[in-house]
Amino acid sequence: MDLWRIVLEALDSLASNKVRSALTVLGIVIGVGAVIAMLAIGTGAQNTITGSISGIGTNLLFVMRGGNDEVRNPQPLTLGDAEAMRDSFAAPSVIGVAPVLQGSAEITFAGEGDIVAAVGVTPEHESVRNIEITEGEFINEIHVLGRSAVVVLGPDVAETLFGRTESIVGESVRIEGQPFRVIGITVAKGGQGPSNEDNQILIPMSTAQTRLFRRSGSDQVDMILVQAINADGVITAEEEISAILRNRHRTAIGEDDFTTFSQQSFLQVAETITNVFTIFLGGVAGISLLVGGIGIMNIMLVSVTERTREIGLRKAVGARKRDIMLQFLAESALLSLFGGLIGIVLGWALSMLIGAISAASNADINPVVGIDAVLLATIFSAAVGLFFGLYPAKRAADLEPVEALRYE
Amino acid sequence: MSDWVIEAEGITKVYRMGDIEVHALRGVDVRIARGEIVSIMGPSGSGKTTLMNILGCLDRPTSGSYSLDGSQVAELGDDQLAEIRNKKVGFVFQSFNLLGRQTALTNVELPMRYAGVSNDRRKRAMEALEAVGLGDRVKHRPNELSGGQQQRVAIARALVNNPSMIMADEPTGNLDSKSGVEIVQILLDLNKNLGTTLIFVTHDPEIAAHTKRVISLLDGLITEDRIVET
Ligand SMILES: Nc1ncnc2c1ncn2[C@@H]1O[C@H](COP(=O)(O)OP(=O)(O)OP(=O)(O)O)[C@@H](O)[C@H]1O
Numbered sequence: 249m250d251l252w253r254i255v256l257e258a259l260d261s262l263a264s265n266k267v268r269s270a271l272t273v274l275g276i277v278i279g280v281g282a283v284i285a286m287l288a289i290g291t292g293a294q295n296t297i298t299g300s301i302s303g304i305g306t307n308l309l310f311v312m313r314g315g316n317d318e319v320r321n322p323q324p325l326t327l328g329d330a331e332a333m334r335d336s337f338a339a340p341s342v343i344g345v346a347p348v349l350q351g352s353a354e355i356t357f358a359g360e361g362d363i364v365a366a367v368g369v370t371p372e373h374e375s376v377r378n379i380e381i382t383e384g385e386f387i388n389e390i391h392v393l394g395r396s397a398v399v400v401l402g403p404d405v406a407e408t409l410f411g412r413t414e415s416i417v418g419e420s421v422r423i424e425g426q427p428f429r430v431i432g433i434t435v436a437k438g439g440q441g442p443s444n445e446d447n448q449i450l451i452p453m454s455t456a457q458t459r460l461f462r463r464s465g466s467d468q469v470d471m472i473l474v475q476a477i478n479a480d481g482v483i484t485a486e487e488e489i490s491a492i493l494r495n496r497h498r499t500a501i502g503e504d505d506f507t508t509f510s511q512q513s514f515l516q517v518a519e520t521i522t523n524v525f526t527i528f529l530g531g532v533a534g535i536s537l538l539v540g541g542i543g544i545m546n547i548m549l550v551s552v553t554e555r556t557r558e559i560g561l562r563k564a565v566g567a568r569k570r571d572i573m574l575q576f577l578a579e580s581a582l583l584s585l586f587g588g589l590i591g592i593v594l595g596w597a598l599s600m601l602i603g604a605i606s607a608a609s610n611a612d613i614n615p616v617v618g619i620d621a622v623l624l625a626t627i628f629s630a631a632v633g634l635f636f637g638l639y640p641a642k643r644a645a646d647l648e649p650v651e652a653l654r655y656e
Numbered sequence: 657m658s659d660w661v662i663e664a665e666g667i668t669k670v671y672r673m674g675d676i677e678v679h680a681l682r683g684v685d686v687r688i689a690r691g692e693i694v695s696i697m698g699p700s701g702s703g704k705t706t707l708m709n710i711l712g713c714l715d716r717p718t719s720g721s722y723s724l725d726g727s728q729v730a731e732l733g734d735d736q737l738a739e740i741r742n743k744k745v746g747f748v749f750q751s752f753n754l755l756g757r758q759t760a761l762t763n764v765e766l767p768m769r770y771a772g773v774s775n776d777r778r779k780r781a782m783e784a785l786e787a788v789g790l791g792d793r794v795k796h797r798p799n800e801l802s803g804g805q806q807q808r809v810a811i812a813r814a815l816v817n818n819p820s821m822i823m824a825d826e827p828t829g830n831l832d833s834k835s836g837v838e839i840v841q842i843l844l845d846l847n848k849n850l851g852t853t854l855i856f857v858t859h860d861p862e863i864a865a866h867t868k869r870v871i872s873l874l875d876g877l878i879t880e881d882r883i884v885e886t
C-alpha cells in the first residue's frame with residue numbers, strides 16, 4: 249500500500265466522525281497550545297530580563313554597603329572609596345568608577361509635578377552606565393565642583409512636566425522647591441516599574457549630597473558601580489576592589505563590610521529563575537499532552553472494536569498485519585498531528601494575547617514563539633499519537649480474520 | 657504437477673469454548689480440480705463455513721494436511737497466507753462486506769492495493785465492474801446500491817486479482833431469487849471465460865443445480881460427494 253493512499257484513507261476515516269475526532273484531538277490541542285504559549289512566555293520573560301540587565305552597561309560590578317549577617321557596624325561607602333578604586337596600580341582591571349546617591353524627589357514645572365527617582369552622579373556615570381543624551385549635555389566636572397543646580401531629565405519626566413521631550417534644555421524646573429536648570433535629556437531605554445530609568449533625574453553628586461539627600465557622613469554614597477576592562481577582567485576587578493576596600497575599612501579577614509555583585513551573576517540568577525519557570529510550566533503542559541495521548545488511545549480502541557468486521561474483510565482480501573497496523577497508526581498519528589498543529593496556532597495566538605495584555609499593563613514581556621518550539625511540538629505530538637496508537641493498532645493487526653468477520 | 661487446486665486430507669477443526677470442545681470438522685478429505693464448480697451443502701451447523709474458511713486460507717485446520725495450488729498451507733506464515741488470500745482466492749460473503757464509506761470503484765481496488773498494484777489499478781477495477789455489469793455505478797457507495805448490485809461489487813472485488821478460485825459463502829442468502837440467479841450467472845460466466853474454480857456454500861438446491869459437483873456435509877463429515885450429470 250502506498251503511503252499517500254494510507255494517509256488519504258486515514259483522513260477519510262477521521263472525517264467520517266468529525267465530532268469525535270475533534271473532541272479526541274482537544275486534549276492534544278490544549279497540551280500543545282499550553283507548551284507553545286509557556287515556552288514563548290518563558291523566552292519572552294528571559295529576553296526582557298536579560299535585556300534590562302544588559303542595558304545597565306557592560307562588565308559592571310555593583311559594590312554595596314554591608315557584608316553577611318555577622319558583620320556588625322559596616323562602614324558606609326564613600327567618595328573616598330570610589331576615588332581609591334580609580335588607582336590604576338591597585339586596580340588595573342578597573343576602567344570606570346561611578347558612585348551614586350539615590351533617593352526620590354519632587355520635581356515641578358509650571359504647576360505640573362511628579363515624585364521621581366533622583367540620582368546623584370559623577371561625570372563618569374555617563375560612560376559606565378552607557379547613558380546617551382538626545383539634547384544638551386551630561387553632568388561634567390565643573391558642575392560637580394561647583395555643586396551646580398543642574399539636572400538631566402529622563403524622557404518620561406520631560407513628558408510629564410513639559411508634554412514633550414525636545415527643546416527643553418535651558419528651562420528651569422524646581423526640585424524639592426529649589427530651582428534647577430535642565431542641561432540634558434537622556435535617550436529612552438524603555439524600562440518599566442520602579443526601576444524605570446526613563447522616569448528618573450540625574451544631578452551632580454555634590455549637589456545631591458548638599459542640597460537633596462543629606463547622609464550622616466557628608467562623603468557617603470549608596471552604591472559604587474565599577475566597570476571592568478573586559479568580560480574576563482570582571483573577576484580580577486572584583487578582587488582588586490575588594491582588597492582596596494578591606495584595606496580602607498580595616499576589616500578582619502572574612503568579615504567584609506561590603507558586598508559585590510557582578511552583572512554576570514545577575515544574568516545567571518535571572519536565567520536560572522526563568523529556566524526553572526519554563527521547565528515547570530513546560531512540565532504542566534506536558535502532562536496535558538499525556539492526558540491527550542491517553543484520550544487518543546481510548547478512542548482508537550473504540551474505533552478498532554467498531555471496525556472489527558472491516559478489519560476482517562481487509563484481511564480476507566489480503567491485508568497483512570503490518571497493513572492493518574499502519575492504517576491505524578496513520579489515523580492516530582494524524583489525529584495527534586492535527587491536534588498539534590491546531591495547538592501551535594492556539595499557543596501562538598495565546599502568547600500574542602498575553603504579549604498584548606502585558607504591553608497594555610506596562611510589563612513588557614514579548615513572547616517569542618521559536619521555530620524550535622514549533623518543531624518540537626509538531627514532532628512531539630506526532631510521537632504521542634504514534635505511541636498511544638501503537639497498542640490499539642496492534643490489537644487490530646492481531647485479530648484473527650475469521651473471528652473478525654464473524655463479529656457482530 | 658497435479659491439476660488439483662485443492663488437496664485436503666483429514667481436515668479437522670476443533671473450537672474450544674472453555675471446557676467444551678466443538679468438533680466443527682471431523683476428518684474431511686476433498687480434492688477439487690482446476691476449473692471445477694462445486695457446491696458444499698448441508699444443514700446449518702454442519703461445518704460448511706468452517707470448511708470454506710480453511711480452504712480459503714482464512715483459518716487454519718486443527719489437524720490434517722492441506723495444499724493449495726501445490727503449496728502446503730501448514731508451512732506458511734501469516735504474511736504468506738495473506739498473500740494467498742490476496743492473489744489466489746476471492747471471497748464472496750452472504751453479507752457483501754463492502755467498505756461503507758468507499759465507492760464501488762475503491763472497494764474493488766482494495767485487493768490490488770494490498771497486492772501493491774499501483775499502475776493500472778483504476779483501469780482494472782473499472783474492467784472488473786464492467787464485467788459484473790456495473791460500469792455505470794462505479795462512483796456509488798454501498799448504501800446507494802441495491803443488494804444485488806452490492807453483491808456484484810463484491811464479486812468484482814473477488815475477481816480483480818485474477819484468483820484461481822472464488823469462494824462464495826451463501827452469496828444469494830440476502831437476495832431475492834431474481835438477483836440471486838443473476839449473481840450465480842455472473843460467477844458461472846466467470847468460470848466459463850476464465851476457468852476460475854468456483855466453490856459455493858449454499859442451502860439453495862437451485863444453486864446446487866447449476867453445479868456439476870455437490871459435496872454434502874453433516875456434523876463435520878462428508879456424507880456424499882457426487883457428480884451431477886447434465
Ligand atoms: N468460533 C467458533 N467458536 C465455537 N464454535 C464455533 C465457532 N465457529 C463455528 N462454530 C461451531 O462449529 C460448527 C460449524 O459451524 P459452521 O459455521 O461451519 O456451520 P455452517 O455449516 O456454516 O452453518 P450455517 O449453514 O448456519 O452457516 C457449529 O456447531 C458452530 O456452532
Ligand SMILES: [Mg+2]
Nearest residue numbers: 704705706825
Ligand atoms: Mg455458514
